[in-house]
Amino acid sequence: MRVIIAEDEVLLREGIARILADEGYDVVALAGSRDELIGKVAAHRPDLVVTDIRMPPDFTDEGLVAARQIRRAHPGTAVIVLSQHVDTAGAVELLGDGAAGVGYLLKRRVMKLDDFIDSVQRVAAGGSAIDPEVISAMVHREVRDRRDDGIAALTPRRLEVLGLMAQGYSNARIARELVVTEKAVARSIALIFQTLDLPPDPDEHRRVLAVMRYLNRDR
Numbered sequence: 001m002r003v004i005i006a007e008d009e010v011l012l013r014e015g016i017a018r019i020l021a022d023e024g025y026d027v028v029a030l031a032g033s034r035d036e037l038i039g040k041v042a043a044h045r046p047d048l049v050v051t052d053i054r055m056p057p058d059f060t061d062e063g064l065v066a067a068r069q070i071r072r073a074h075p076g077t078a079v080i081v082l083s084q085h086v087d088t089a090g091a092v093e094l095l096g097d098g099a100a101g102v103g104y105l106l107k108r109r110v111m112k113l114d115d116f117i118d119s120v121q122r123v124a125a126g127g128s129a130i131d132p133e134v135i136s137a138m139v140h141r142e143v144r145d146r147r148d149d150g151i152a153a154l155t156p157r158r159l160e161v162l163g164l165m166a167q168g169y170s171n172a173r174i175a176r177e178l179v180v181t182e183k184a185v186a187r188s189i190a191l192i193f194q195t196l197d198l199p200p201d202p203d204e205h206r207r208v209l210a211v212m213r214y215l216n217r218d219r
Contacts, residue, residue: 034062103129
């Protein structure tokens with residue numbers, strides 16, 4: 001698995017590179033700015049890009065813009081965006097083009113090595129990994145701002161299941177987190193899809209769309 005890491009803070013960049021290299025990933029290049037990242041992706045064609053959301057030249061959303069450009073120019077490239085703070089708008093923008101092979105994590109998640117490696121593995125395998133704090137902010141914003149939609153009709157337990165789904169957790173992992181059976185999780189997920197009017201579709205990632213479609217539909 002070939003990886004490029006983009007982060008303007010040298011210590012963090014080198015730290016992430018060391019973590020991934022120790023896990024067997026092939027870190028083929030490092031970048032410190034948006035333009036450098038775009039150029040190195042074109043040159044090395046990595047399987048995965050890990051990028052800070054804010055980088056030179058303006059320190060606004062360069063990493064996010066670069067991530068979307070990379071996804072469009074090189075379909076199949078997995079991308080993880082790291083953010084210092086909870087930014088639901090940034091997460092919505094990143095996931096607007098599809099959730100498969102996409103991660104959005106807070107930087108402090110990197111310090112929790114097991115969680116970070118688990119997220120990298122899921123994204124690299126074509127899944128998704130959304131930081132629990134970001135998911136919580138999204139769901140609570142939806143319940144607060146859109147009380148007439150399907151999200152508001154979900155029970156607290158189904159909202160909890162929905163948040164874990166959107167992080168990319170499997171039914172088995174959700175069952176372990178909530179200390180329930182997998183059958184109970186499957187039943188909750190079926191009811192979530194029904195409430196949100198998300199019929200089966202082999203071409204869409206319903207597990208994340210359950211959160212993201214309602215965040216995106218009026219943008």
